[in-house]
Each structure stands twice: as structure tokens, then as C-alpha cells.
Amino acid sequence: MAKQGYHHGNLRQALVDASLRLIEEKGPQGFTLSEAAKEAGVTPAAVYRHFQGREDLIAEAARQGFEIFGDLMEHAYNGGKPSALAAFEATGRAYLSFARKFPGHYVAMFESGVNLAGNPDLARAAGRARATQEAAAATLSEHLPPDRRPPAAMFAAHVQAMSHGIVELFARARPGTRAPFAPEDLLETGIGIYLRGLGLLPPDR
Amino acid sequence: MAKQGYHHGNLRQALVDASLRLIEEKGPQGFTLSEAAKEAGVTPAAVYRHFQGREDLIAEAARQGFEIFGDLMEHAYNGGKPSALAAFEATGRAYLSFARKFPGHYVAMFESGVNLAGNPDLARAAGRARATQEAAAATLSEHLPPDRRPPAAMFAAHVQAMSHGIVELFARARPGTRAPFAPEDLLETGIGIYLRGLGLLPPDR
DNA sequence: TGTACATCAGTGAACGCGCGTTCACTGATGTAC
């Protein structure tokens, strides 16, 4: 066990971790500060030693998510190596993999309605992740003839939209719904067809 | 003004309408039965004359949404006329148009976590809408050589995912985020590229 | 090493609030004669 310092040790992070568990379980609105405090073994009032309030706690959970997400994206992009195409496809897979492995973070980031503008650290982390996604799209689009090259940001938006849609509609266990396909397969095939449409993959497999 | 019948007139629908307004404004979890009752000019207890409770009220809002959505989808599909391609593209546009015009319904249907399994009427309405989307995809996919024809359900899932992703990420006014492109343009171009990738549109425009 | 003191993380009680739900009721409406 790591350093068990003053009183609790590291209550701040323990609260964030508890919040992430709760956000994953109950959704961003079902999450309560009081329950997060309880899970961390502490009185609700103790939360105010470390955060300004409920909103601030969610924002920190989202910020940590964007940091991890940004790291994964950069690692997947890998400066465009070994090829622009491979790097781009890796970022797509990384998106889905992040949503799967860090569902609490994902919800805090994209479904909590957290205000990016009100929190510079949060905005910076979100910006970095977005920049990597757009860089991957830009690098790849250089392989297209300039006259039929769509803006890289649009390109990135298409892929992000499909990824997000697949996560929301097919990667969540919603009661009364069955998933007809594995989310990973849906994304793989969807992006494959899309890239073929752009002329970045040969027209026939 | 229509028939102002017994006491309130049509409290049931007034409650659904108030709920839709509130769900649109505050999200599915921020919505409260008490506030819906208040907006309809009635005591919270009155709601229980018409609905089993909060969940049932949300489910009815979602059900009405799926009915409208199903109607719009069928109208857009139009039995595959004038062509399979045109009909398919029309369903895509209808999706986004529905999300724009009926944001409360949209949220109740896709973001409220409402349980389809527990409500046969709701499940039926949702099933009808889905069937039309898949029919549009199936009709279109018949124009592909059988050996490289993806399952119509997968095809429909790709388009639904991109549509839903665009709605969630780019058609909502989230604080601190700017939309780089009009959602309608994003969907039009995204689906165009996708269909080209399937070989359903000529490779060059 | 031992003692006095300062710090400050977390406590516990309290607050005002709005929630969903229940219950016996009331009084406007519709109907039978």
C-alpha cells in the first residue's frame, strides 16, 4: 500500500475514483457528492476540503479522463508511423478501447454536460485530445489529391461521430436492447467502408 | 381551443407535453414529475390519475417520440421510391431532422435509459422505426453484388451510429464547445463518402 | 529525547429544499328519472 499520509492519505484521488465508479453505475445525473464521500469513507463535508463542490468534482473526473484519452490517442497516432493509414485506424480503435476500459471517465467527459469553458485545465486536456485526432486525419488526408480532399477537421468529425454513436448505441448494455454486432466489428467495418469512399483504400477487398 | 372537457380537459397529454419540454431543457435525469405537474397547472398527486409514476411518464414521452419518428422514417423511405438510393438518403436526413425538431422526444428515446422491455407499446413503436431503417438499408444493398454485400443490419447500424454521433456531438449547444460544421452538412458528406465506399455512388463526384 | 504549540483534514450537526408517493377528501361534471 502506498504512503498512507495525513489522516486519510489521498482523499482527493479517492473521491475522484469513487465518483468515477458512481458515474459509470448511475449516470452523470444520478451521481451524488454525498454518495461519493460515503464510498470514500468520509463525511460529505470533507469533500469541500478538496473541491469547490459537486460540479468541480465531476470536472476533475472528466479532466483526468481527457488526459488518459489524450495519452492513448497520441500513443495510437504515434506520429503517423508506420503509415498514415495505420496510425489513423489505430486512433479509431483507441477511441473505442478507451470507452470500454474507462466508462466512468467517458461518461464524465461526453455525457455529463460538464462546462469546458469554466475550467482551463479541463479545456486544455480536451483540446490536446482533439488535436491528436485531427492530426491523424490531416496526415492521412495528405494522401488524397488536393482537389478532392475534404477538410481534415470534417474527416475527423465523421470518424468521431461514428465512434461515439457506436459507443452510445451499441457498446452499452441497455435493458430491452440487443446488440446485433460487436461494437469493435461495427467500427472496423464502418471506418473501412468510409476510407474506401475517400479513395484511401482500394475499392475492392 | 379544442374541447376543454372534464376539469382540465386533456391533462394526460398536457403532462406529456410538459415533460417533453422539461426533458429537453434539463436532461432526462434532471426531469421531475413534480415540475411537470406544476407546468401543467396541477398538483403532483394528479399525475397518478394518468400514469403509474415518473418512469411511466417518461416511457409515454418516449413512445410518442418513436411513433413520430417511425412515421417520419416511413414517409422518408416511401417504399423505396423514387430510387433505393434516394429513399435511403432521405431516411438519413429525416433522422437528423427529427432530432432537431423533437429534441425532447429524442432525449427521452435515446438518452433517458428508459426500459423498452418493460413496456410493450414502447417496444412496438421502437421496433417499427428500426424496421423501416433496416428496410431502407436492405433495399439499397440489393444494388450491390451479392459477394460484397454487407448485412443490411450492419449497414443500417453504421448510418444510425453516425447520425446519432453527429446529433450528440455537434447538434447540441454545449457550453465551451464550438461546432466546426453544420450537422446537416456533416451527415450529408459523411453518408456520401460511406456510400461511395460501398460502391453505391460513383467513385468521383 | 521531551514538551508546547500550530496546523488543518475531517467531523457531526444543522439548514432549507424538493423529490416521489399515499391518502382521505371535495366538488365539478354527467346521468337517470
Add this chain to the structure above:
DNA sequence: TGTACATCAGTGAACGCGCGTTCACTGATGTAC
């Protein structure tokens, strides 16, 4: 047309609950001498 009655949509008060937030406090830890 007029009267007695039945219906039942909506009321108003009450419930137990958990929420986010505040406040004066306490007592474990760290530090100075």
C-alpha cells in the same frame, strides 16, 4: 325542465428521504525549541 344521485379528476396535507452546502469544532499530525 328540474332534482337527486353517482362518478371520478384533481386537491391538499402529510410522509420519509437524500440532497448540497455551511459552520464551529476536534483531534491527529508535524514542527520548533
